Amino acid sequence: MTRMSIDKNVTNLFQVGGPVVKEQFYDRRDVLGELEDLARKRSYPGFALYGSRRTGKTSILKEFIRRTGNKKDIIPIYLDVSGVHPFNAERFYDQVFSLTIDAFREKGKISLKANITEILKGSLSGLVAVMKDTEVSLSVKEYLELKISVKESEADLQKLLEKAFNTIEELSKETGCRGILILDEFPFIENFGLENLSWAIRSITQNWKNTCLIIAGSSVSMMKELTSAKTAPFYMLLQVRRIEAFDEKTSAGMIKERFKRINIVVDDDSLKKIFDLTHGFPFYLQWLGDRIHDNLAGKQIGEELIEKAYTEIMKEGEVIFAADLEKLSSGERDVLVGIAISDSGRASSISRRVGRSAAVTGKMIERLVEKGYLARIEAGLYEFTDPLLKNWLKQRYS
Numbered sequence: 001m002t003r004m005s006i007d008k009n010v011t012n013l014f015q016v017g018g019p020v021v022k023e024q025f026y027d028r029r030d031v032l033g034e035l036e037d038l039a040r041k042r043s044y045p046g047f048a049l050y051g052s053r054r055t056g057k058t059s060i061l062k063e064f065i066r067r068t069g070n071k072k073d074i075i076p077i078y079l080d081v082s083g084v085h086p087f088n089a090e091r092f093y094d095q096v097f098s099l100t101i102d103a104f105r106e107k108g109k110i111s112l113k114a115n116i117t118e119i120l121k122g123s124l125s126g127l128v129a130v131m132k133d134t135e136v137s138l139s140v141k142e143y144l145e146l147k148i149s150v151k152e153s154e155a156d157l158q159k160l161l162e163k164a165f166n167t168i169e170e171l172s173k174e175t176g177c178r179g180i181l182i183l184d185e186f187p188f189i190e191n192f193g194l195e196n197l198s199w200a201i202r203s204i205t206q207n208w209k210n211t212c213l214i215i216a217g218s219s220v221s222m223m224k225e226l227t228s229a230k231t232a233p234f235y236m237l238l239q240v241r242r243i244e245a246f247d248e249k250t251s252a253g254m255i256k257e258r259f260k261r262i263n264i265v266v267d268d269d270s271l272k273k274i275f276d277l278t279h280g281f282p283f284y285l286q287w288l289g290d291r292i293h294d295n296l297a298g299k300q301i302g303e304e305l306i307e308k309a310y311t312e313i314m315k316e317g318e319v320i321f322a323a324d325l326e327k328l329s330s331g332e333r334d335v336l337v338g339i340a341i342s343d344s345g346r347a348s349s350i351s352r353r354v355g356r357s358a359a360v361t362g363k364m365i366e367r368l369v370e371k372g373y374l375a376r377i378e379a380g381l382y383e384f385t386d387p388l389l390k391n392w393l394k395q396r397y398s
């Protein structure tokens with residue numbers, strides 16, 4: 001092989017699925033810069049990142065965490081709220097608490113030997129050992145003490161929340177560090193079924209001096225409800241940043257940079273075509289890029305090859321798009337499919353098409369907006385947030 005030949009064995013040119021970091025992570029300089037500022041100097045209490053599904057929010061958070069890896073005094077604590085299992089508030093607080101301990105321990109800031117998971121599960125001997133240990137922060141002991149007496153009443157849970165969040169602030173203060181609590185898929189807290197949980201979190205975190213809060217979520221309407229209105233819990237507390245798909249220039253930059261790794265120059269027409277097909281969604285750029293790479297026979301990337309790759313992902317799409325549909329009720333699905341097939345996002349014509357009343361259709365549309373599948377353009381007019389899902393539905397159901 002000559003130096004300039006194509007190395008198709010480069011397997012990690014693209015990564016499809018899962019958050020990406022390091023050499024797979026492209027751009028997002030602005031928001032990463034802001035997060036790094038937040039870590040260095042606590043200029044404001046924190047951030048709220050929101051944006052449609054698959055725009056790269058989790059990747060930004062993970063890349064930020066990776067970049068703080070060598071900073072001894074920055075302690076990021078990451079939790080995906082949607083993944084709390086079993087899904088209830090008490091488990092959520094336990095996770096915040098134990099991840100906090102893990103994070104401080106990993107950076108050598110506290111020397112707690114006990115197995116926190118075991119104690120939370122009810123290990124008495126572990127608990128006794130921690131309580132006796134004079135080196136252990138009072139905040140840790142307080143959480144554990146409360147935990148064993150909790151009766152699952154709302155008042156107890158409220159106290160548990162306070163103690164869990166207090167542990168981060170106290171440990172940060174005691175160790176001279178900056179804790180950063182990152183709660184991904186934050187809108188899921190609504191599903192814990194507690195009233196005013198976001199307000200409770202606000203009232204605790206607004207007093208933090210040593211810890212910052214970052215929340216993220218893909219339910220655009222819910223994130224707006226949490227941050228935008230004057231009556232919203234995080235109004236004026238968190239800096240709100242919208243994460244969007246890449247613009248044409250960034251999208252082209254990413255594709256060019258990837259193929260350059262195997263000495264392939266992608267021409268402008270191809271870059272434009274790739275952007276038009278993916279709408280700059282990082283996830284689809286990775287996926288289409290990967291299929292183009294797979295189908296590459298020579299050194300040329302052209303229209304035909306790109307279209308072949310696109311056809312492939314539309315075929316393979318079953319796995320991911322069908323999973324998207326599974327999260328919907330049958331009524332919501334009908335409406336979504338109706339919008340895709342008719343190519344019209346007018347509530348009135350959808351209602352006719354799916355044969356349901358305007359009121360019922362309106363309710364479905366509202367839920368689809370809440371779940372992040374549709375975006376409202378103006379009164380009565382909606383569009384898909386994910387144009388590839390739309391295309392796939394159209395091909396599949398027309």
Ligand SMILES: Nc1ncnc2c1ncn2[C@@H]1O[C@H](COP(=O)(O)OP(=O)(O)OP(=O)(O)O)[C@@H](O)[C@H]1O
Binds near residue numbers: 053281
């Ligand atoms: N900065 C980036 N550079 C390159 N690819 C990216 C970037 N961000 C995201 N991606 C791609 O997009 C995919 C989705 O990213 P990620 O999971 O971070 O999005 P998300 O907004 O958190 O999605 P969801 O709303 O589903 O949680 C990743 O698997 C990756 O392929």
Ligand SMILES: [Mg+2]
Binds near residue numbers: 184
């Ligand atoms: Mg995510």
